[in-house]
Amino acid sequence: MTCDDSIRVAIVGGGLAAASLAFHLGPTFGDRVTLIEREAGPGMHSSGRSAEMIRQAVLPPPVARLARRSAEVLGRAKWARFRPTGSLLLGSEASLTELRDALGESDALPPGADITRAAAHLPPGDLRAALGERAALWTPTDGIVDASSILSHFLDDAARHGVTIRYGTPVEGVVVEDGQVKGVRVDGAFLAADIVVNATGAWVGAFAEGLGAVPVGWSVLRRHLAHLGPAADIPRDLPFIWDIDAGWYLRPESRGLLACACDESPSPPCDPQVDRSVLDALGRKLSEAHLPLDRLPVRRCWAGLRTFAPDRTFVIGFDPCLDGFFWMGGLGGHGVTCSWAAGELGARLLAGESPREAESFDPARFLDHSAGEAGAIT
Structure with a gap:
């Protein structure tokens, strides 16, 4: 998918991965980005319960x-x-x-x-x-x-660049027409978005269920x-x-x-x-x-x-089956260590770049269900 200066992005999730992506998109996308978190504040789940180690x-x-x-x-x-x-x-x-x-x-x-x-x-x-x-x-x-300090910095800087951040707002569904994401339903209303980012942490599989996205097997x-x-x-x-x-x-x-x-x-x-x-x-x-x-x-x-994911490698990139659906998941305990670079990589992909390092995280690898399960040492 090629992005231009009219693209609107909805990031669903309020943990480190979502916040880092919003932070890196802010300077370029600004007020065309909305981060939506169902909890009353950020980092209420895995991002707020880590050991805060850089390994x-x-x-x-x-x-x-x-x-x-x-x-x-x-x-x-x-x-x-x-x-x-x-x-x-x-x-x-x-x-x-x-x-x-x-x-x-x-x-x-x-x-x-x-x-x-x-x-x-x-x-x-x-x-x-x-x-x-x-x-x-x-x-x-x-x-x-300090994971909470990192999370706060990501979100504060994103907001300073115009990113809208909504807490206490469950996403009721993703609107898809003819294999193309059109937006999300929140608070009984439609929020238009050309790209919906699935950064929902442990809910990453459940959020994508029934949309026609590639089956990852979380x-x-x-x-x-x-x-x-x-x-x-x-x-x-x-x-x-x-x-x-x-x-x-x-x-x-x-x-x-x-x-x-x-x-x-x-x-x-x-x-x-x-x-x-x-x-x-x-x-x-x-x-x-x-x-x-x-x-x-x-x-x-x-x-x-x-x-x-089955191969214990992150999933970052556009879905190969559902146009406009972007994965940001499977950080598997590496969120504190890797969130900055993962968000940077995601933002580059959303800006239309094709960095070589993105190949290892491409969701398209799950089109081949014979992918091995090389476990990470964590």
């Missing part, structure tokens, strides 16, 4: 390149409130070498990333005693950000986070630690630790409830890692949803 060493490589692009920007932006802690990805020598080489061969390895011993980047104490001899991929340019998975503490001996600048083989991670948070068992359980799109049994799984994993954290009380536990 660049991920697979597949196209996602890693977006992560690296975003990290370059967020690391310099005062509004991201970036804290450069670095990261330690623990694993076997074989798994870490495989990850490093896959990223290096694809020009996606983060700056300064290399395999070392965890002890080189851990302060003296219990964590170093337990994990110090483990092999680790050290990425010095990773860190922690998976929605619940994951938990737990805030443990207080722990007086946890330094604020401790690198976040992620065991990619055993499946757990932790990082410093408010005089304690934010910890995750990397659990995945299928869920419908919803406001997910906490399954307390996940805390037992987290305890077992940390115990198997010889981490003496059983003394730390659970201050809070919450759940969020992560949405994936």
Whole structure:
């Protein structure tokens, strides 16, 4: 689809992906863009429940390149409130070498990333005693950000450029005529739009159902986070630690630790409830890692949803079956890290460009149902 200076865009969703797209479209499209969010405010679901980590060493490589692009920007932006802690990805020598080489061969390895011993980047104490001899991929340019600050910056700047932002406004349907999007129905009225962007997070599949768009085959998975503490001996600048083989991670948070068992359980799109049994799984994993954290009380536990396409690669671009329908979904837990670059890429496509990096995220790949399921390391 070729865009011109009369194109009207309706972005449906109020999370980081939608907000980033509005931010990048604002300077060019201005008041021809409307962002519509059914909740009373932005980031009420997955975007507001993340661990707020910038992790660049991920697979597949196209996602890693977006992560690296975003990290370059967020690391310099005062509004991201970036804290450069670095990261330690623990694993076997074989798994870490495989990850490093896959990223290096694809020009996606983060700056300064290399395999070392965890002890080189851990302060003296219990964590170093337990994990110090483990092999680790050290990425010095990773860190922690403030997701709400990023989201606010995206939306405030979009509004400054004339983008209309509507909260508390459920989209009642997409109007399609002869295979062409015409707009959306909101508040019992018709809102004309030449392009409707599906950036609805966990609802991305449900929103497209029955419209004639390409069938992607989305998976929605619940994951938990737990805030443990207080722990007086946890330094604020401790690198976040992620065991990619055993499946757990932790990082410093408010005089304690934010910890995750990397659990995945299928869920419908919803406001997910906490399954307390996940805390037992987290305890077992940390115990198997010889981490003496059983003394730390659970201050809070919450759940969020992560949405994936079958190949666990983002879906960004025009639908091949429904003219005017644009996908912005499947960020699958990478929303904080990749939202800036994902929004930039989406805006370039909506402006009529054909960036080479968009090929990996093209929804047209789902016209071939034989696409493999190469899982991301997350």
